[in-house]
Amino acid sequence: MFENIEFANPQFFWLLLLLPLALLWYFFKRREEIASLRISSIKGFTVSSLASKLKPILFAIRLLALAAIITALARPQTEDISTRTKTTKGIDIVMAIDVSSSMLARDLKPNRLLALKEVAGDFIKQRPNDRIGLVGYAAESYTKTPITSDKSIVLAALREITYGELEDGTAIGMGLATSVNRLKESKAISKVIILLTDGVNNSGFIEPKTAADLAAEFGIKTYTIGLGTNGNALSPVAYNRDGTYRYGMRQVEIDENLLKEIATVTGGKYFRATNNESLEDIYDEINKLEKTEIEEFKYYKYEEKFRPLILLAGALLLLEWALRNSIFKSFI
Structure with missing residues (x-):
């Protein structure tokens, strides 16, 4: 009965201090109401009366009636709050993912591509109010999924990304240009590309700098990520007879100057x-840098509970x- 009860005017509870004062007043007034008679003996008199004792x-x-009235004045009520959110600043994001053979290197666990897919999946789940698309690239590029607000589609597409879908190579310019093409018609206030690679541009017919200029022209911000340890990494170097990869140490080559230039231009x-x-930290930082503004509306519904107290006071x-x-x- 008293769960989730709040009081609109709790200051009226100060009036409860009148109750002990009333008790004190009654204690002294009670003596004045009782008539006294002095006699030598009360033998033969009946002095006990149940009505007088009660x-x-x-x-x-x-x-009790006064206490009920004071509590009613404090206006006990229950509060029902319903909320509705409105996205006031949506962000469209395209994640461009390198799927060349070097992404199978094992300097990240279990390898670069699987580590990226796990971290990228967590990032997608933390962007419930944004639209996200996926682009894969190796020697050429393709759209894995266009920008969509359906995160289940994006996550399923991310799980399906694997090496071997494209000819081996690293076409950074193609991957960036395809991402720009996915976003150039977007009406979102903020448009973002997250481009990840672990190599140098060695394929494709679009120069990365040209693609970066296109991104800047369309107002598309690009975060670039160079993936891989400094030095050598255990990477696929050949196939075994059973079709599995043979691994060996290979030099990690990342064109950091190019990636920095793309980021600066855009x-x-x-x-x-x-x-x-560090890969997890990078996606966490991007998640913090690109915040979606949410406007929340709250609707309050109050149900007054003072009426039963007034009825109780009246009955008393x-x-x-x-x-x-x-x-x-x-x-009396």
């Missing part, structure tokens, strides 16, 4: 990920009046 009940009933930022932890006062004019009439 007389204080009338005052107790009146105090107003983005360059990051370097050398292990699983009526009971007190009835007892005073019936059972206790000859004693």
Whole structure:
């Protein structure tokens, strides 16, 4: 009954201090109401009366009625809050992912591509109010999924990305240009590309700098990520007879100057990920840098609970009046 009850006017509870004062007043007033008679002996008199002993009940009933009225004045009520959110600044994001053979290197666990897919999946789940698309690239590029607000589609497409879908190579310019093409018609206030690679541009017919200029022209910010340890990494070097990869140590080559230039031209930022932890930190930082503004509307519905207290106080006062004019009439 009293769950989730709040009081609109709790200051009225100060009036409860009147109750002990009323009790004190009644204690002294009670003595004045009792007539005294001095006699030498009370033998033969009946001095006990149940009605006279129960007389204080009338005052107790009146105090209870007063307490109920004070509580009613404090306006007990329940509050029901419903919320509705409105996205006031949506962000469209395209994640361009390198799927060349070097992404199978094992300097990240279990390898670069699987580590990226896990971190990117967490990033997507943290962007419930944005539209996200995926672009894969190796020697050429393709759209894995256009920008969409359906995160289940994006996550499913991310899980399906694998090496071997395209001819091997690293066409950074093609990957960036395809991403720009996905975003250039977007009406979103903010448009972002997250381009990840672990190599140097060695394929494709679009220069990365040209693609970066296109991104800047369309107001598309690009965050670039260079993935891989410094030095050598255990990478696929050949196929075994059973079709599995033969691994060997290969030099890590990342064109950091190019990635920094792309980020600078488009107003983005360059990051370097050398292990699983730093890759997670990079996506966390991008998540913080690109915030979607949400406007929240709250609707309050109040249900007043003072009416039963008023009825209770009325009933108590009526009971007190009835007892005073019936059972206790000859004693008051």
